[in-house]
Amino acid sequence: MDEREDLADYDPRAYPPVAVTVDVVALTIIEGLLHVLLVERGEPPFAGRWALPGGFIRPGEDLDQAAIRELAEETGMTASVAGEPAAAEGPAEETAVTASASGEPTEGTAVAGRVHIEQLASYGAPGRDPRMRVVSVSYLAFAPRLPDPRAGSDASDAAWISIDHLPELAFDHERILDHALERARAKLEYTPLATAFAGETFTISELRGVYEAVWGVPLHAGNFHRKVLSVPGFVESTGQTTESGGPRGGPRAKLYRAGDARLLHPALLRPEREEEIR
Amino acid sequence: MDEREDLADYDPRAYPPVAVTVDVVALTIIEGLLHVLLVERGEPPFAGRWALPGGFIRPGEDLDQAAIRELAEETGMTASVAGEPAAAEGPAEETAVTASASGEPTEGTAVAGRVHIEQLASYGAPGRDPRMRVVSVSYLAFAPRLPDPRAGSDASDAAWISIDHLPELAFDHERILDHALERARAKLEYTPLATAFAGETFTISELRGVYEAVWGVPLHAGNFHRKVLSVPGFVESTGQTTESGGPRGGPRAKLYRAGDARLLHPALLRPEREEEIR
DNA sequence: AAAATAGTGTCTATAAGACACTATGTT
DNA sequence: AACATAGTGTCTTATAGACACTATTTT
Numbered sequence: 155m156d157e158r159e160d161l162a163d164y165d166p167r168a169y170p171p172v173a174v175t176v177d178v179v180a181l182t183i184i185e186g187l188l189h190v191l192l193v194e195r196g197e198p199p200f201a202g203r204w205a206l207p208g209g210f211i212r213p214g215e216d217l218d219q220a221a222i223r224e225l226a227e228e229t230g231m232t233a234s235v236a237g238e239p240a241a242a243e244g245p246a247e248e249t250a251v252t253a254s255a256s257g258e259p260t261e262g263t264a265v266a267g268r269v270h271i272e273q274l275a276s277y278g279a280p281g282r283d284p285r286m287r288v289v290s291v292s293y294l295a296f297a298p299r300l301p302d303p304r305a306g307s308d309a310s311d312a313a314w315i316s317i318d319h320l321p322e323l324a325f326d327h328e329r330i331l332d333h334a335l336e337r338a339r340a341k342l343e344y345t346p347l348a349t350a351f352a353g354e355t356f357t358i359s360e361l362r363g364v365y366e367a368v369w370g371v372p373l374h375a376g377n378f379h380r381k382v383l384s385v386p387g388f389v390e391s392t393g394q395t396t397e398s399g400g401p402r403g404g405p406r407a408k409l410y411r412a413g414d415a416r417l418l419h420p421a422l423l424r425p426e427r428e429e430e431i432r
Numbered sequence: 433m434d435e436r437e438d439l440a441d442y443d444p445r446a447y448p449p450v451a452v453t454v455d456v457v458a459l460t461i462i463e464g465l466l467h468v469l470l471v472e473r474g475e476p477p478f479a480g481r482w483a484l485p486g487g488f489i490r491p492g493e494d495l496d497q498a499a500i501r502e503l504a505e506e507t508g509m510t511a512s513v514a515g516e517p518a519a520a521e522g523p524a525e526e527t528a529v530t531a532s533a534s535g536e537p538t539e540g541t542a543v544a545g546r547v548h549i550e551q552l553a554s555y556g557a558p559g560r561d562p563r564m565r566v567v568s569v570s571y572l573a574f575a576p577r578l579p580d581p582r583a584g585s586d587a588s589d590a591a592w593i594s595i596d597h598l599p600e601l602a603f604d605h606e607r608i609l610d611h612a613l614e615r616a617r618a619k620l621e622y623t624p625l626a627t628a629f630a631g632e633t634f635t636i637s638e639l640r641g642v643y644e645a646v647w648g649v650p651l652h653a654g655n656f657h658r659k660v661l662s663v664p665g666f667v668e669s670t671g672q673t674t675e676s677g678g679p680r681g682g683p684r685a686k687l688y689r690a691g692d693a694r695l696l697h698p699a700l701l702r703p704e705r706e707e708e709i710r
Numbered sequence: 711a712a713a714a715t716a717g718t719g720t721c722t723a724t725a726a727g728a729c730a731c732t733a734t735g736t737t
Numbered sequence: 738a739a740c741a742t743a744g745t746g747t748c749t750t751a752t753a754g755a756c757a758c759t760a761t762t763t764t
Binding site for chain 2: 213430
Binding site: 635636637653654657658661677678679680681682683684685686 | 712713714715716717718719
């Protein structure tokens with residue numbers, strides 16, 4: 155920022171150029187399994203490898219905007235910045251924007267819903283891109299259902315890949331993805347963002363499915379149910395129920411929508427985690 | 433990262449140059465009050481204004497290294513990367529390095545201790561620096577005591593400023609500082625990082641002073657005491673006590689050092705916060 | 711002696727989790 | 738009929754916080 159320096163006055167133009175990119179870790183849940191949006195690279199380096207969607211920031215474009223644009227380019231969903239919390243809340247993350255899918259304001263069958271996107275971290279190790287110095291600002295996005303990914307207009311392909319069957323990734327994207335997953339798991343504890351994975355309305359069971367997919371552990375149905383309803387503002391009733399019972403039986407479930415809470419209190423903590431404490 | 437593009441092939445060199453800087457929000461506690469390290473700018477823009485210490489990243493230098501270097505340049509303490517947790521923990525932050533003061537391995541009176549430094553967030557709004565496009569990667573540092581700030585060799589001055597008496601800051605540094613403070617407050621809940629503000633050894637009262645300074649609320653001495661000791665690995669006894677009682681009376685306090693926990697479980701949650709929940 | 715502080719004891723309200731159970735839907 | 742699921746009741750244990758209290762040290 156300030157060009158204070160011990161030696162000469164630092165003119166960035168005197169240095170080899172630095173490129174700034176934005177990479178997006180977009181997560182969604184398909185068939186009860188957590189998936190991440192990946193693109194297949196068409197050109198070297200790492201041609202043929204899968205990578206996180208991303209690209210260079212453009213002149214006049216804020217970082218958040220760049221992330222939203224990149225996500226939109228891959229998913230086809232047009233997104234717009236809805237707001238940014240002044241000073242990050244709770245477990246204090248940084249910039250967070252909420253993007254809402256437009257085009258189909260009807261909350262019908264398909265796309266429906268909001269996409270949550272927030273900044274994750276930046277990566278700038280020399281050599282992480284063999285071509286030049288690249289600093290990547292990564293973003294984390296939670297998407298409901300699957301706005302079926304469409305390949306960019308270049309030669310590459312885009313797809314939602316289960317995190318249980320990840321291919322080798324290009325660059326340091328595996329590390330970025332690891333950070334993103336840990337962040338996502340933590341966010342579900344303190345925020346109502348699990349609802350961003352669900353549709354406009356959802357059952358408590360579906361919400362539990364989100365937690366189980368992201369955390370990778372089974373949760374006790376009864377206790378989860380009571381707990382969710384006991385957290386003020388997490389969900390609010392629609393008064394509706396599902397049309398029918400579950401595919402393998404059971405009564406119709408009540409439908410809820412996201413409540414107005416920005417933080418969950420008390421939080422839904424992940425069961426144990428001895429290992430991670432020390 | 434990947435040069436996928438809808439239109440032409442994007443060559444970053446075809447764009448106006450982007451500069452990447454690192455800004456550090458270094459916090460310490462002086463006389464029971466939270467202070468932040470600021471430098472007075474010697475040149476336009478914002479000449480005469482206070483700003484966060486920072487500067488351009490250098491070729492071959494990782495972002496973490498740049499942050500450590502910037503901090504060292506202002507505080508005079510030489511720091512070195514000690515380690516980085518693979519996948520961030522708990523409330524899931526990203527890169528985290530622990531820098532330890534060298535030079536005086538003796539844990540005597542003065543400097544002593546470890547400096548914790550971790551990446552906070554990046555800021556890249558167009559126009560945030562009037563000169564050119566600048567993306568700033570900000571860092572948050574917790575420092576024990578005060579390695580008395582020394583001005584850089586340029587015309588500017590450096591000082592620890594109480595967060596209760598902040599001057600107007602240059603650029604968007606006030607926003608960065610706000611994010612940093614919120615992050616710091618949250619980190620104290622889930623991690624043992626409060627010990628990074630204390631010396632090599634400390635009393636429970638001193639530790640409580642850290643929490644009170646950062647959170648800005650008084651805490652119940654008795655309950656805090658019992659709670660800290662009940663969290664596994666937060667602190668460990670040295671078997672020693674202070675030489676004398678407090679300045680205004682009271683028995684000698686037992687001395688502790690930081691324990692081996694990386695996360696606090698159960699966490700020390702801030703009292704209430706109704707407002708922030710909705 | 712008075713005042714401040716370190717540290718402990720105790721009680722209450724809340725929350726987490728284990729478990730059991732009813733009701734309602736499916737195949 | 739058998740089975741899966743939605744949702745509720747109950748019990749045990751852990752935790753947060755209020756409050757009281759003793760012991761030790763300084764002024």
